[in-house]
Amino acid sequence: MNIELNGKIYEVEPGQTILEAARSHGVYIPTLCYHAKTGGVGKCRVCVVEVEGMRGIVTACTVQVGEDMKIVTESPSLRKHRKMVVDLLLSAGHHDCLSCAQCGNCELQDVAYSLGLTHPSFPQPERKPEDLSSEFLVFDETKCIQCGRCIQGDNCTVINDTLGFAYRGADTKVSFDHDLPIGSSSCVQCGECVQLCPTGALTDKKARGLGRNWELEKVNTTCPYCGVGCQMTLHVDRKQNRIVRVTGREDAFNEGMLCVKGRYGYDFPSSPKRLTHPMIRKNGVLEQVSWEEALDYTATRIKEIVDRDGPDVFSAFGSGRITNENNYAIQKFTRAVIGTNNVDHCART
Amino acid sequence: MTNSIRELEDAKVIFVIGSNMTEAHPVISYYVKRAVQKGAILIVNDPRRIDLVNWATMHIQHKVGTDVAYINGLMHEIFANGWAKEEYLRECTENPEVIREVAAAYPLERASAICEVPIEQMKEVARILGEAEAVSVCYTLGITEHICGTDNVKTLANLQMVLGNIGKRSAGLNPLRGQNNVQGACDMGALPDVFHNYQPVANPEVSAKIAKAWGVDKLPTKPGYKKPTIIDKALDGGTKILYCVGDNAVQSDPHMAHTIRAMQSLELFIVCDIFPNITTPYAHVIFPDTSWAEEDGTFSNTERRMQRVRKVLTPPGEARPHWWVLQELGKRLGKDLGFTSANAIWEDMRSSSTGFAGITWERIHQYGLQWPCPTLQHPGTPFLHAQGRFSRGKGLFHAVEWIPPAEWADEEYPFVLSTGRRLWHYHTRTQTGNVAGLEAIFPEELLEINPEDAEKLGISSGDMVRVSSRRGSIEVKAWVTDRSPRGVCWCAFHFEDACANVLTNNAFDPVTETAEYKVSAVKIKKISDGVGWDTPIRRQARP
Numbered sequence: 001m002n003i004e005l006n007g008k009i010y011e012v013e014p015g016q017t018i019l020e021a022a023r024s025h026g027v028y029i030p031t032l033c034y035h036a037k038t039g040g041v042g043k044c045r046v047c048v049v050e051v052e053g054m055r056g057i058v059t060a061c062t063v064q065v066g067e068d069m070k071i072v073t074e075s076p077s078l079r080k081h082r083k084m085v086v087d088l089l090l091s092a093g094h095h096d097c098l099s100c101a102q103c104g105n106c107e108l109q110d111v112a113y114s115l116g117l118t119h120p121s122f123p124q125p126e127r128k129p130e131d132l133s134s135e136f137l138v139f140d141e142t143k144c145i146q147c148g149r150c151i152q153g154d155n156c157t158v159i160n161d162t163l164g165f166a167y168r169g170a171d172t173k174v175s176f177d178h179d180l181p182i183g184s185s186s187c188v189q190c191g192e193c194v195q196l197c198p199t200g201a202l203t204d205k206k207a208r209g210l211g212r213n214w215e216l217e218k219v220n221t222t223c224p225y226c227g228v229g230c231q232m233t234l235h236v237d238r239k240q241n242r243i244v245r246v247t248g249r250e251d252a253f254n255e256g257m258l259c260v261k262g263r264y265g266y267d268f269p270s271s272p273k274r275l276t277h278p279m280i281r282k283n284g285v286l287e288q289v290s291w292e293e294a295l296d297y298t299a300t301r302i303k304e305i306v307d308r309d310g311p312d313v314f315s316a317f318g319s320g321r322i323t324n325e326n327n328y329a330i331q332k333f334t335r336a337v338i339g340t341n342n343v344d345h346c347a348r349t
Numbered sequence: 350m351t352n353s354i355r356e357l358e359d360a361k362v363i364f365v366i367g368s369n370m371t372e373a374h375p376v377i378s379y380y381v382k383r384a385v386q387k388g389a390i391l392i393v394n395d396p397r398r399i400d401l402v403n404w405a406t407m408h409i410q411h412k413v414g415t416d417v418a419y420i421n422g423l424m425h426e427i428f429a430n431g432w433a434k435e436e437y438l439r440e441c442t443e444n445p446e447v448i449r450e451v452a453a454a455y456p457l458e459r460a461s462a463i464c465e466v467p468i469e470q471m472k473e474v475a476r477i478l479g480e481a482e483a484v485s486v487c488y489t490l491g492i493t494e495h496i497c498g499t500d501n502v503k504t505l506a507n508l509q510m511v512l513g514n515i516g517k518r519s520a521g522l523n524p525l526r527g528q529n530n531v532q533g534a535c536d537m538g539a540l541p542d543v544f545h546n547y548q549p550v551a552n553p554e555v556s557a558k559i560a561k562a563w564g565v566d567k568l569p570t571k572p573g574y575k576k577p578t579i580i581d582k583a584l585d586g587g588t589k590i591l592y593c594v595g596d597n598a599v600q601s602d603p604h605m606a607h608t609i610r611a612m613q614s615l616e617l618f619i620v621c622d623i624f625p626n627i628t629t630p631y632a633h634v635i636f637p638d639t640s641w642a643e644e645d646g647t648f649s650n651t652e653r654r655m656q657r658v659r660k661v662l663t664p665p666g667e668a669r670p671h672w673w674v675l676q677e678l679g680k681r682l683g684k685d686l687g688f689t690s691a692n693a694i695w696e697d698m699r700s701s702s703t704g705f706a707g708i709t710w711e712r713i714h715q716y717g718l719q720w721p722c723p724t725l726q727h728p729g730t731p732f733l734h735a736q737g738r739f740s741r742g743k744g745l746f747h748a749v750e751w752i753p754p755a756e757w758a759d760e761e762y763p764f765v766l767s768t769g770r771r772l773w774h775y776h777t778r779t780q781t782g783n784v785a786g787l788e789a790i791f792p793e794e795l796l797e798i799n800p801e802d803a804e805k806l807g808i809s810s811g812d813m814v815r816v817s818s819r820r821g822s823i824e825v826k827a828w829v830t831d832r833s834p835r836g837v838c839w840c841a842f843h844f845e846d847a848c849a850n851v852l853t854n855n856a857f858d859p860v861t862e863t864a865e866y867k868v869s870a871v872k873i874k875k876i877s878d879g880v881g882w883d884t885p886i887r888r889q890a891r892p
Contacts, residue, residue, distance in 0.1 A: 217661075227374070278635065305616055318539030324536065335563075
């Protein structure tokens with residue numbers, strides 16, 4: 001099927017929305033409430049476009065493409081409309097970009113920037129305190145634009161049934177259970193809502209102040225917890241040698257979803273309690289030694305005992321926690337160097 | 350898993366047994382809950398009222414340790430109503446007469462008497478399974494951690510073959526593997542009877558092939574000992590050296606006192622780990638290991654997908670990747686193992702495996718690949734045994750009879766203790782115990798106990814109780830909750846000072862030597878009043 005987008009002809013899939021069709025061809029239509037995972041809900045009214053033959057302006061995220069549909073995504077009147085919508089959103093809260101954790105990674109900031117909005121032009125409401133009651137999530141109501149992505153994600157993506165809109169009219173807000181503090185609610189802190197939030201309303205508590213988005217190196221890896229093996233992106237501060245935050249990879253089989261351990265259990269490598277040096281027991285006490293001494297001692301002792309009693313008195317445990325390469329290495333060592341098949345791991349225990 | 354995680358979302362019927370997935374495998378539970386939202390029927394079979402029950406169509410609370418009788422009873426009903434997939438049995442299985450005979454011996458009256466599931470409920474479950482186009486079965490350690498764990502798995506395989514559910518999308522038999530790379534440890538041959546890619550050590554041709562690849566004259570062909578035997582043998586001098594990597598065995602193995610005695614008997618105990626734990630004090634040598642974020646490599650997940658792990662941090666102090674340690678020891682013992690980098694090790698592995706031969710680090714740079722993947726062009730295998738064509742040829746039924754657990758509640762030890770995992774912690778807490786936040790959410794172990802049992806014992810939430818088995822006793826705070834059925838209490842092994850494994854029974858499945866963690870007889874005694882707490886009803890596995 002063909003459509004005409006800003007005067008150019010594009011081939012699109014029937015059933016796509018105008019927004020999806022435009023995105024698939026790299027045509028930018030600003031939007032705040034749409035996310036590929038949570039779908040188009042037509043709430044924020046930022047993605048408005050003009051369609052020939054349709055009355056007024058329509059939201060690109062809710063209208064499906066039609067054969068030979070003629071669509072305009074940029075015009076002075078659309079820009080004026082979008083500016084007003086975003087101005088109202090900015091004015092309804094306090095989007096302190098200077099200190100906001102999402103700065104540089106904020107869809108509202110991007111839209112305001114692209115529309116040239118410098119400041120909210122309407123009176124702003126009173127500030128409200130952030131919800132700091134949970135261990136891992138921060139909710140700042142004044143930065144919430146009520147796009148509903150977090151609620152959609154919580155109820156339809158990870159399905160924990162905790163989030164919803166509470167109250168009516170101007171009092172409407174995102175609430176955890178029946179408007180409980182997050183820390184007292186049934187929230188399992190999987191962080192899906194943080195990942196979906198287009199503004200700085202929902203952010204990661206542990207990452208606060210530890211690094212701007214653009215300063216952190218992004219590296220893809222696999223989660224170190226259960227056997228699901230979720231794909232994640234580590235946001236790393238190389239200079240400080242620490243992981244600052246973790247996000248789920250939307251393009252992998254886990255669709256960006258993680259659990260509380262995967263998303264927030266990343267700081268154990270930096271613990272001061274780590275084992276840092278080889279040790280040998282001397283006169284009953286474990287003492288720090290050099291690698292050379294530890295390896296020489298171990299090899300000598302293994303050789304003595306195996307020469308005396310045969311290879312089958314040697315056993316090795318690999319592990320369900322270490323890499324494939326390390327597990328392969330230990331089976332090869334046990335079989336090829338020692339000469340026994342006594343190698344196993346914790347799958348049974 | 351025979352099938353893939355994402356396929357669960359499109360399943361029409363999901364049969365979950367012995368799997369507390371919202372806590373132990375949360376992301377898989379998201380897909381299961383999504384399937385329910387799309388209209389799937391979810392049957393949760395678990396003695397405990399786990400969180401997933403909140404989304405279930407039916408919750409079957411069979412008695413702990415009666416899975417075989419329950420499933421055999423279901424199969425009886427399935428055959429009796431003509432719901433068995435006869436064409437599949439004929440075309441795709443070798444010995445369907447075996448399963449007819451077994452099922453015939455478990456009429457509902459008998460099965461129900463053993464598993465304590467009402468006959469009407471069993472009929473309803475059998476009908477749902479029998480009439481379904483496809484059923485996906487998910488199980489975890491609730492199935493395997495019994496003296497009859499192998500039998501339990503075989504029985505589920507029997508059920509899925511009777512229903513013709515092996516070899517198609519959104520169906521299959523799906524064990525959810527517990528640790529990040531427990532699948533990989535098996536894939537890589539950290540097992541006493543097989544090399545990497547499950548090539549048997551006892552097969553002379555395989556042995557000769559691997560010996561040639563590794564540049565050694567010959568390799569031992571007698572299968573080695575399994576982990577519990579290795580530990581037992583330390584006590585009679587059969588095991589003198591134990592080389593232990595990433596395994597806090599004192600805390601994770603059953604009957605802690607027994608494990609400690611074994612560790613103390615070793616002549617040379619080498620431990621390689623990232624943190625001190627309750628096993629390291631028994632070591633003669635400690636090697637500091639690199640953590641998951643400090644080295645390159647791969648993990649295999651529960652759906653057989655091999656995926657990259659990447660180094661992003663500099664390891665602390667002198668910590669080194671484990672393969673480097675083995676390379677250095679090998680040199681000192683007269684053998685250059687050729688471990689020059691993790692990728693070199695992968696290529697070494699790949700060159701003598703068939704099922705992983707098509708998986709290179711380049712190919713899995715962005716997305717993982719699911720084995721079998723025999724060639725560099727092969728796209729990987731989302732589900733096994735397609736169209737009911739089994740890897741071994743035809744599906745084989747095993748005749749399985751129910752046997753009772755090794756230990757059961759009696760006058761002296763009137764409760765059954767079961768164990769498992771909590772959302773907020775992982776295994777022996779070496780990782781999560783060093784994560785800011787998780788410790789604050791769940792700082793100490795709790796004994797879950799049914800309200801009726803608690804009332805009889807005069808126990809309220811927050812009271813300290815002493816739980817004792819024939820093997821030891823722990824002091825732990827009580828949590829009175831209907832998550833536990835009457836007569837069953839539950840606690841995890843995450844915390845070293847109130848650890849279920851002081852109590853658990855070192856009775857093992859004869860084939861896999863997996864311990865019966867799920868059933869130990871215990872007694873409970875209140876020792877002091879606690880502060881108590883309000884228990885609002887919350888689905889998050891914490892009081």
